[in-house]
Amino acid sequence: MDTRAAPEAPCLVACPVHTDTRLMVERVLEGRYEEALDLLLEANPFTSVCGRICHHPCEESCRRSKVDAPLGLRQLKRFIVEATHEYRVRRRGPVRRTRKERIAIVGAGPAGLTAAQDLARAGFGVTVFESATEPGGMLGTTIPRYRLPYDVLREDIDDITALGIELRTQCAVGTDIALAELQREFRATLLATGLSESRALGVPGIDSHGVLLALPVLRAVSVGERPPLGQRVVVVGGGNVAIDVARCARRLGATEVTMACLEAREEMPAWEWEVEEALEEGVKLATSWGPRAVLSDDGRVTGLELRRCVSVFDDDGNFSPSFDEDETSGLAADTVVLAIGQAADLTCLKGSSVKTATAGRLEYDPETMTTSERGVFACGEVSTGPGAAVEAVADGHRAARAMHHFLDTGELLKQAPREELPTIGDLPEETIERIKQRARVEVGRSPGEERVRDFSEIERAFTEGEARAEARRCLACTTGAFVDEDRCAGCLTCVRICPFEVATVTKTASMPEEKCQACGLCAAVCPAAAVALKRFGAERIQEDLSRLLSERPKASPSAFIVSYCCLFETTSRKFLEENPEDVQRTGVARVLVPCVGRLSVPDMLLPFEQGADGVSIIACADGECLYPTAEERLGARVEEAKRILEEIGLSGERIELWRTRESAEVSWTSFWEISRRKLAGIGAEEQGEET
Amino acid sequence: MKSGSNLERVLAAGHFAVTAEIGPPMDCNGDVVLEKARLLRGYADAFNITDCQTAVVRMSSIASAVLVMREGLEPIAQMTCRDRNRIAMQADILGAAALGVRNCLCIAGDHQSFGAAGRLKGHPGAKNVYDVDSIQLVAILKGLRDEGRQQGGDEIEQRPPLWIGAVWTPMGDPIDFRPWRLAKKVAAGADFIQTQGIYDMELFRQQMKQVQDMGLHEKTAILAGIIVPRNLGMLRYMDAAVAGVSVPQELMARMSAARKSAGDDKAQARRNQEEEGTKIAVELIEQARETEGVRGVHVQAIEWERKVPEIVERAGLLPRPTPPAEA
C-alpha cells in the first residue's frame, strides 16, 4: 500500500519542502531513527538547522492543536539528528559526476547550498562562490548562537560539501571574479546571494554616533566579538532580526533593551515564541511607535524620539504607516540599532548584463526562476524577498529542478512558486471530543535571567524517552483504515465498535480519512477481513512474525514465546531492535505493535501454528491507551483466542495479557520470565492429560 | 345434553361443580391410577387426567382415563397440542370417545424445555408439534361433535359426544388481554373452563367482572382453580415461577407463621403448614363460590391427592350430587 497516496497529512503539506513529518514520527516510534534521518535529509539538507530554528509550519498545521497542542515536530527532528550523528557521518560521501556541465552557484546560504546538493546529486559539477570566510550565509552570520550553534549548521553543510562540491569561500563575485566570467566558464549560474544588507532609516539625527545597523551587529556577535552597546539599547523594528539584536544586546550586558516597532503587539512580524522568549529575557516592547528623530548630544546618541503609529498597513494591506504626530514619546539610549528590514547586496552583478528591477532587486521570473540573462538563475531571498530558512531550502530545490531541466533541454521549466498538495480535512468537532488529550512533552527553557548571561543554547533536546512519548501523540493522519469494497459485507461491525464513531456503512463501509484515528479496532474484528490500516497493518505483523519465528531456537531449553508489545510504552529502542541472538538466547520473539488493541484473534493464534509455546501480549499501562475502549476490546479478543485454544485441547493460559508497569524497560522482561515459568508448568500438565 | 357426562349434568342441574386432578405415573403401573381413583371416588364430579404435565412422560391421559372409569370415576381427558398433530389428536379423541370418555380438556401444554421445572430430566430435546393451538383444538372437537366433520373436511358418521373444556389463566400476562382470550375459547366452543390456580381472589374477581360484562359466564361454565398449598416453599415457588399465579403477601405470612409456630420441630412445622394450607384451600373454595360467574372449583392437590376429600368436605361440598343420566 502506498502510504504517500493523496491526500497528505497537513504537516507534510504545510512544510515548504514537504518533509514527511508524519512518517518521520512513525519512524521514531518504531525506533528507526536512521531511516527517519534519511527521510528528513531527503527533503531538507538543512535538517539540523531546522531542528533548531525552523518556524515549523508543520506544527502550526498539526491537527492535534484542536485537541490539546500540536506535536513537537521540530524537537523530534532535532532528536533524530542528535540520535544519529555517527550514522550521518557514515552515510556522508561523494556522488559520482555523470554530467560534463558545470554549474556556478553564488552564495553558500541555505538556498544556494540546497541547489548545489541537488545538482551535484544529479551528476553536475558544482562550484559555490561565497564571499564570507565560512559557508552558511545568514544562518552562520546573523542567527545568534544561543539559537543555532555554528557546529549544528556545519553538520548540514558538511553533508553537502562531502558530495564533491567545490566551495570557494572568500571569493566575492563582482569583486574577486566577474559574473560574466562565471557565465563563460559555467553552463549555468545561480544567484543565491540572499538579503545581506540592513536597511537604513531617514530620520533626523540618524548619523549620530551610536546608531548601528542590525546585521553588522549580529555578524560581529557571530564571530565572537562583543560590540560595545552600552547599558541602554533601543532596537528599532519588530521582526525576527530585531528580536535577535535585542536578545544579543541583553547577552552583551545591556540592562535596558527596548524594541520600538510600528506594529501593535499582535501585529509584530517576529515569531510569537521569539517575542515571548525575548520578554522572558527582560527585553521591553514599545509597540505602535515609530521613530521620529534620533536624539543626540554632541553627536553621540542619547535617545530616540517616538511618534504614535496609528496604522501600519493601508486598506490593501500594503506597508504604509500613518502616524499621530501629536502623540510622542521618547526612549533614552546609549545605542540605537536599526532592524527595519534587509536588502540585497547586488555587487555581484557589477559589470554583468543581468538586469535589476526597481529598488535594488533582480529582474526575475518567479515561475522559471530566471534573470534577464539566459543561463543565469536566481533563488532564495534575493529573488523571493525575506523568508524563513526552510523556504530558502525549498526555493533551492526548485532552482535545481529548473536548472536541471534547462541543462537537459535548453528550455525553461515553469514551476509554481509553491507546490500546493491536497490534504485531509479538519478534524470534525465530534471527533475532537472523542480523542483523549495527552499533554505535549515540553523540554522547557532555563529562566530568562540565566539565559542572558551568555550565548549558550537556551533549549535542550528531547531525551529518547521524551521523543518517544511525544511521538506517541501523533494522530497519524492519513494512515487510518481503508476498506476493500469487494470483500466488505456491510455487516456494520466496524460502525458498532468504532470508538470515534468514524465508520459508516452505505452498502459497504467507509472510514472518512479526516476522522479516522488509525486505532485499528475495526480492522481487528472485521469478519470479512475487509478493513486494513495504512500504517502497520496486519500483514506487517505477519511478516515480522514469520521472520522472527525463523529465528526460533532449534533446541530451546524452555518455552518459546511470541510477545506482542505495545510500541508506545518503550522509552528507548532497546526492545525495538530485532536481534536474532536475543531470540535464541531468551526464547522471546518480540513483535512491536502501535497499540496491541489492533491485534486480531488470528494474530494471536498464528504464533502457535508456527511452533510458539505461548503468546504474551503486553498492552500499555493502565489508562494509558490512546484509544477509548481499545483495552476492553482487546481483553475480549484475548478471551476468544483462549477459548479457541481450549477447544482444541490446549490451555488458554498459553495466551497472557499483561499491562506495562512504568515502562517497557522496567517491566517487560519480568513478564516474559513469569510467562516462561508458567508455560513450563502448562506443558507438563497437557502432557499429563494426554498420557 | 351435548355429551351427557356427569360434569355436564351436574352443571346443567345448577350445582356448584367440583373437579379434581389425577396425575398418571411415569411407568405402566395402572394400580397407581386405580388407587388414586379409589381414594377420590365420590369427592368430585369429574377428574382431570393430566397429559404429560410439565413435559414429563407419563402414562397416557386416555389410557389412564379408561383405568379410572373402571373404578367408577368420570375422567376429563386432558389433551395438549405439544405432542400430537391434528391427525393424531382427532384419532385419539375418537378412540377415547369410543372407550367412553366424555370430557376433554384442550390445552397448549407446557413447553418441552420444562422437564418438571428442572426436577426431572424430561425430554428437552424433543421436537414439539403445535400443529394447532388449544383454541383451534376446541374448535376441531366441536366440529367433530356438532358438525360431524373432521378438521380436514371429511365427514364422519358417528359423532363423539364430548363435553369440551379449555383452561384460562385469568391473571396471566398480558392481563388486559386475558378476558379476550377467554372469549376466543368460548367462541371456539369451550363448554367449560378450568382456571389456573387462584390465590389472589381480589384480582380474580376483577377479571371475572369483565368476563361477566362480556357475558362469557353464561356461555361457558367457569370452574375456579384451587391449588392446595402444602407449605411455604411451594407458595413462594408458585408466586415466583408459575406464570399467571401470584400469591398475596397475607397468605404467605399465614403460612410463614404456621411454620414458625413449630419452632425447631420440623415434623410439627410440616404438619402446621399442611393444616394451614388446607385451611387456605378451603377458604379459597368458599371465596370462589361467592364469586359471581363461578360455577365450580377445580381442586388440584399436586402429588397430594389424598388430601382432596378432607378439603372438599371442609368446604361443605359433600356429598356430591348425582343427577340422573338422560334417558
Place this chain on the structure above:
Amino acid sequence: MIVAERKPLGEIIGFIEDFRKVLVIGCGGCATVCLAGGETETKIVGSALRIAARKAGRQQQILEDCVTRQCEPEFVEPVPGRLGDENIDAVLSLACGVGVNLLAERLGDVPVFPGLNTKFLGATAEPGVWVEMCAGCGNCVLHLTGGICPVARCSKSILNGPCGGSSDGKCEISPDVDCGWELIIRRMERLGTLDRLVEIAEPRDWSSSPHGGPRRVVREDLRQLAAEAEEEKATTA
C-alpha cells in the same frame, strides 16, 4: 440474514482428522455478517486446525478460501477445480447449511463437512446478539399480527396466543426470551388494531412450510428466458 454459529472445534476436528489436505471455505454472505464464517473466522478455524494438527503430530495441510456466497452456483464453481488441482481431499464449509448442500452437490467424491450450525433467520438485536424473527414457513401471517411473527417468535408457534405461560412479557421457556404474543399485543395496541385479535385464527395450512416437503420457488418467466438463451448459445455454437 441466516444466522449461524461455529461448531465446537473438537467436533470439527473429528470430521476432518483423517484427511491429509483440507480446504476450509468461508462465505462472504450471511455467515460473514453474523460473524460465524467470514474471511476472519475462516482464518481462525484454519489456524486452530493447524495448531491442533501440529499438537497431535498429524501430517495435515489446512488451506483457506472464502467465496462471495456459497449459495450461488457461479461462486462455488471454481471450487471443484481447485480441489482437483491441489489434491484436496476434504472440504470444511463455514457457510450455512445451504452452502454445505450446494458444495456437496458439486464436489464429486470429495466430502464436505459443516463447520457451522445454521440457527435461524434473524436480525441483530444488539452487537453480539442475534434473534430469530422468521421461521420461513412459506405463508406469511404478519399482516394479521402487527408485523411480529407468532410462528417464529412464540415458542409454541400458536396463532391464538398468548398461552398461559407468558409472564412479565417473557416466555415460559426462559426469562431471556420475549413472549412473542406480548410483543404482538403491544404492537397492535399501538396500531389500534388489537380488536382484530378477537377473530379466531383457523388451523393453518402448513404445506407451505418444511412440513410440506422440500420447497422451491420457480419464476417461470426467468426460467424460460434462461432456457431460451441456453438454446440460442447451443445453436450458434
